[in-house]
Amino acid sequence: xxxxxxxxxxxRTGTTSxxxxxxxxxxxxxxxxxxxxxxxxxxxxxxxxxxxITYYKELDKKFPNSKFIYTFREKExxxxxxxxxxxxxxxxPKSAWQTQHRMAVYEREDFxxxxxxxxxxxxxxxxxxxxxxxxxxxxxxxICEGDTTEKLFSFIGVFNENAPxxxxxxxxxxxxx
Numbered sequence: 001x002x003x004x005x006x007x008x009x010x011x012r013t014g015t016t017s018x019x020x021x022x023x024x025x026x027x028x029x030x031x032x033x034x035x036x037x038x039x040x041x042x043x044x045x046x047x048x049x050x051x052x053i054t055y056y057k058e059l060d061k062k063f064p065n066s067k068f069i070y071t072f073r074e075k076e077x078x079x080x081x082x083x084x085x086x087x088x089x090x091x092x093p094k095s096a097w098q099t100q101h102r103m104a105v106y107e108r109e110d111f112x113x114x115x116x117x118x119x120x121x122x123x124x125x126x127x128x129x130x131x132x133x134x135x136x137x138x139x140x141x142x143i144c145e146g147d148t149t150e151k152l153f154s155f156i157g158v159f160n161e162n163a164p165x166x167x168x169x170x171x172x173x174x175x176x177x
Contacts, residue, residue, distance in 0.1 A: 004063045007048025008056045009071030010123060012081040014143030015049045017167040018071055021149050023162055036098055054104045067156055068137055070127050075120050079113055086111040143167045158177040
């Protein structure tokens with residue numbers, strides 16, 4: 001692969017589904033890299049989830065011609081999903097790396113609707129402004145509202161008739177949205 005693919009969506013926006021779809025077609029993407037070395041590893045085809053958000057501008061400079069995929073869902077729907085998700089995750093073990101990046105993105109670990117709404121807006125504005133005039137480098141996907149893998153695969157230039165046609169929500173079986 002001559003370029004890297006980075007998913008820069010917030011939690012609960014389809015990052016797992018994105019990673020799964022890319023892996024299904026043979027792209028070596030790391031879902032939630034657990035170190036800077038893993039994130040910047042030239043052997044990987046890319047990465048997605050929270051740590052990527054904190055480094056995406058650096059990744060853009062380090063890996064020219066990369067493709068960025070901004071998965072999102074409507075703000076109220078996202079807030080409702082986070083309100084259910086974060087309390088469930090509260091007692092899960094977290095590494096210092098995970099805590100560092102969650103704090104960088106959300107500025108807190110516990111759910112606060114107003115604070116998270118602000119962080120959602122800041123991230124959305126930051127991504128759209130950063131890629132303004134570079135639409136060929138950014139795909140905006142709303143997997144939760146039905147954007148298909150066809151849109152993704154067209155953007156990254158992969159045409160495989162055996163590729164999945166829709167995104168699979170691997171978390172839906174484990175965690176109710």
